Amino acid sequence: MPALPATDGATRSERLDRLPFTRKHGRLLGTAGIGWALDAMDVGLISFVIAALAQQWQLTSIETSWIASIGFVGMAIGATVGGLLADRIGRRSVFALTLLVYGIATGASALVGSLAALLVLRFVVGLGLGAELPVASTLISEFAPKRIRGRVVVWLEAFWAVGWIAAAVIGTFVVGASDDGWRRGLAIGMAPAIFSIVVRWGMPESVRYLLAKGRVDEAEATVREFERAAGVPAPTPPQQAEDEGADASARPASAPTASESRVSIWSAALRRRTIALWTVWFCINFSYYGAFIWIPSLLVAQGFDLVRSFEFTLIITVAQLPGYAVAAFLIEKWGRRPTLTVFLIGSACAAAWYGTASTEALIIAAGCTLSFFNLGAWGALYAIGPELYPTNVRGTGTGAAAGFGRIASILAPLAVPFLIAGGGSILLFGVFAAAFAIAAIAAWTIPEQRGTPLA
Template structure:
């Protein structure tokens, strides 16, 4: 049976102390350090979309074979996201973050040496394992260390590094692939393996996770480091006098303490099932539309007769619109709230996808593509901000990871469907399907709580 722990009356919780801080250099270091790993992740995902177009010419692959090149990585991501979140709850956010960077960096470098389609698929699966685990873990780490009033904004700022990575991928696709070939492009993707050491030794561990594992002295040390950077005196008590991990939670989101012999609480337990249904649905539908469209975008542009270099250049221009999308989402998510911001950007994504599918001229195509980048990536930023904060600390990694893992199933399916649907319904029908998925995702936001301004539990 689960009971509710009473908040501490004498001492503020770790979550309250962290949540009440002003933004400082430690927060900047956290977002930048995590964001660089995030950008390298995005660069790897983006690179494969440009490599696909080159592989079609180099190895003479069919669209069906290319769809497997796109989807096999997402199969790995689905598994990686699910187990990465579970590992993050057991081994720590920072440790798993660094491990994932190492795995996918080494696998990406190895994929540059692929001697056959089978070898490339095997390496891309390993890449996906690392990539899938990294994203929910990094967003959870940033969420747990952020000031309450700007927690959503900081996670959106982290997610904005995805645009940086995708722009880097577009630049590599435009400048490197035509001149040096796809192998050199993938070789550049090995950089995350080196950066893993920076993450492991340069970023702090989540104090909320440390406290949940009984490592109170380490948790106190991290919190005091952030308090010092904000010019605030330590607000805690000696390590031996700290309340337990279950104590000190804000009344708005009490911590469930499972009594001995009780059934373990999970993301589908009473009180969490509604939000889990909503977040899983949104992750699935957004993954389906985003990866179905963007992974194939360079190839679809080539098919429209623009040529490889021109197509890569046009995709680069569309990709630049991702950055202002994140910026606007970062502002609105604390002003409007989580649900309203996420739903608005999803509806904008739906409208942009519909127009892109019907575009019959280059100016309309570029404008609609830029709008799709703007709204879709703004929605991604809001989604990553919402996901970790709807779960308690003991389930936060598993909750975020399982939602991302379920969503990756859609990212496997979507690229495989493109060569099946495109000859039958054309670009208009294909992007109408993506638009409908965005609309359904917007409707599913009604199932989520809006935790803007609420402290995370301790």
């Protein structure tokens, strides 16, 4: 039986870092993961709704593009504002609020009778969706034990595949089943509003956030809950450091100082990593949402009926799960930077292959390969972001990167019709492949943070 980690003289952050992964960690991961999956379900579901409405409402390609893009406008704003709020009012509160907002708006979307009303509600949905993701990954990063922090965040991101698979199942068997199927599918999307109650009362607030706000007693109580779950004895009070800043030696050499971290994510110590992170976020958003939001519609345009195209999309989506599993293993073996870079290179190659695929077998094979590498890259990216910033700007830094990336997710669905008209699938997926390649170059410049404590 391994010895329990020592706590005497350790800061509260160090005490969390030294713990084994317990059932309490698992419950936290599961709660955040369900919210993450519901987020993915909503984003994935709209691709099936778009394909159905294009036929029922006789929408043009520009109109269907806006159904997707207006949600990403909301996500860009939501990610930026959500990150700022998370640093001010707490990770847990923002996470619960975002679930409530987009759950109600998604359910209301099932009642619309016009394109204009749908666009307004999709914008509101985007506000909630955009804010949730960077906040959830920040919260999990701040609780995960240091030695497996990257792996735990990839596990969180793997819930995205669960949600997207749920969306594909709903799209195939609910949206595609009848003329009103899209309304029933969106009605199911109200689940996050109900789940937000569980989140608000069942999740702990980040210890690092509580310490940054001077709420030491609450932070200590939370740390003790996790220590009790691991069977770790309480430290003796005189030897307990007051906060994570008490032990300067615990700070990694590459981390910015406290005075620097209070300035901005654009301070001298953080500027290069911010630029690299924003570049990766922009390129991966452009390629991912440009491809996966449009795949059902592109398959219909290639001559497959609605149900058949939905079945293909479901098969392709399932390949996300092994992508996450491999990324979760490699991120603690290879490190963050090489794992992200390799998966982005694989995404570039898969995108180029998909653009030339013509038969059913090739479409499925190339689509599964793209799904595998692309979602593995997403897992690594979400693990990297929170590690690059100190506590008092961690939410801001991750949220701002996500917000900038959402600009690409706005542009991508709008660009697809023009790229298809200009050169078909070869040009479209060639552009996506180039974006993945640029992201891979940027990823290689991000500092490696494996095994380092959070600043």
